[in-house]
Amino acid sequence: VPCEVFCFRFCPSHPNIIVGGLASGQVCMWDLAEARKAHSEENALTDSAESKEGGANTIHAQIKMLSAVDQGHKRTITDLVWLPPTLEAGDRNKFARKPKEAQPAQTQFLTIAGDGQLLVWDTRRAIEVLEQEKGPKGEPGEKTEKDKKMKEGWGAKLVMPLPHTDSGAELSVTSLILDVPKEENAICRLLAVTEDGEYITVNLLEPNTEGAKGTVAGGVRAVSLGHYGP
Template sequence: MFADRTAAGADVQSLWRSARSARCEAKTCQTGKISTVEAAAQSHTAQDAAVQTEQSKDAVQDFQQEVQVDYTGLLSFLQRVEDAVIKELNKNWKSHAFDGFEVNWTDQDETVLCLHTLSYPEAQDQNLQVTGVSWNATGSVIACSYGRLDNGDWSTEKSCVCTWNLDRRGLNPQHPDLVVDVPSSVMCLAFHPSQPSLIAGGLFSGELVVWDTSRTEDPVIWRTGMTDDTHTDPVYQVNWLPDTKHRKHARLLSVATDGKILVWREERDGRLALAEGFAIVAQQVPRSTRLKKAAWGEAAVGVTSLSFSHFDADVFVVGVEGGYSLRCSALAQAAALPRPGGSVPLRAPAELAFSPHAGPVYSVSCSPFHRQVPHVGHYQCLALRTDFSNSPWGCVQVPKKGNLALGTSRCSFTTGSGEAACWTMLHVGTRATLAPSLEHPVSYN
């Protein structure tokens, strides 16, 4: 298998004798004189003055003297109140007011207070569910989308988007400032990062709509419509992306369970046109995921969530159905497997597949503080991973129902059904730092 081998030698002829006879000339060059001017500046003259009070000699003498105590008067007071104090102590000893009370010195005080409880009675009458919550750029207006998460069939039931201005006087928690009727269930929504009146929403039908809350008559300003480029499955997430060519404009990114990640640009005629897109196809996913053999092929892998890296704008992590999370690159040039229709060819962005967990991935969020720490919310598990490692370096078990939302700040937040929990990343453990009781999905301002 291995053997010794002798390579042929190479000779280099010396030319130093001929180089000595070569003709050489020496020349010099000098740059022009650089003119310089010096000037000096000095601040105005300043003076300092100090003031100090003098300590009184009488005060020192009074402090050094011993305090005079009237022991006779103190004894008389104690004898006078003794009967009343003993009577109250006996009454407290016989009381059952604190029976069963145990002092827990280890629990921390919760600092989360419920300031407002907002609702829309008409949506409650239709048994609609809150599918998304978003704050506007000023942090004063909150919007929520209504739809259905428990109905897997196609439905034509109408839904709505409601907004409340929490800084407005006379706030009515049961009367939204604006109600936008939508012909299909709204699955997600997101405010524009700089224009407080623009809201983007993804519908159950796969369509994207942008509303302007300052226009009460006809708030719809852009929409994708039902074309060959539109998603064929419900849209689970929408994000606003900065437009590198036009700073005043922004692009929309949508994620759906049809496996497509699409980027849209606005047109003058009120349409959202497809600018570029990606597709997650099972055959082009790295084999480290160990998908079932039946899953390999041209089948689309449903995308449920996406998060961009805060350190590299071209890197993003997606969560897919089946418990997998993939590290992807926006610079990928490999073409995705062709599909019928579509005006823009889609690319395959997957570069690295993380080890799967049981249950679907509900939310993915890249940390703004650690370059290699994306957080992935699984069913009853919060996994902490690095960008280049297949296995997680930490996993927090959530004892109750699965996670529905996830965010990263100084602490990591995840929301489940009826509970929001907070963990500090300095001490990853099974116990949350803060766990207020909630009944609906939340969004952090």
């Protein structure tokens, strides 16, 4: 790891996948399946009878993918959360509802930091970049027209500024809770706190008036003074 890991989360639908937020503002991804496979092969070669993980039998996982330093947060990532299968960040910098059957796996996660921005990352894009870099035989792969138009490396899929509703200053968010109701016409929100002890409400998706599944992005809707410090 290039620097300190300040937060990490296991993927609910793929427990072997872990993502972490770094002090540099980057995110990284680990795949424990590969580490466990290598560990099992090593035990087989040494005729080790120990099968349980932990203690002297701890597995060691290397970072599978690291995001581009210029396509992430500008300050330390303080918290992250996986998006549920029913909510997805689209290509137009907006959130949208998805039927659970159409997106059973969780591939996107949301990060916050002290730079006043909310970012959404997609692990599918990380795999695409990794395959492009290595190619089918470990050699650099050929870039498609879509790849040529995109920036180099793994970057955020969605960027949402978090300005203060009164002053417009950047909100330095420290921790969050995601609120995604089961009802498709309900507002999807982010509840968070800042370094200054404020409580904020961020609407990620607001159902439109026509009753569709929702394609309207929200933003910071309320800032309330709570504590006088972090």
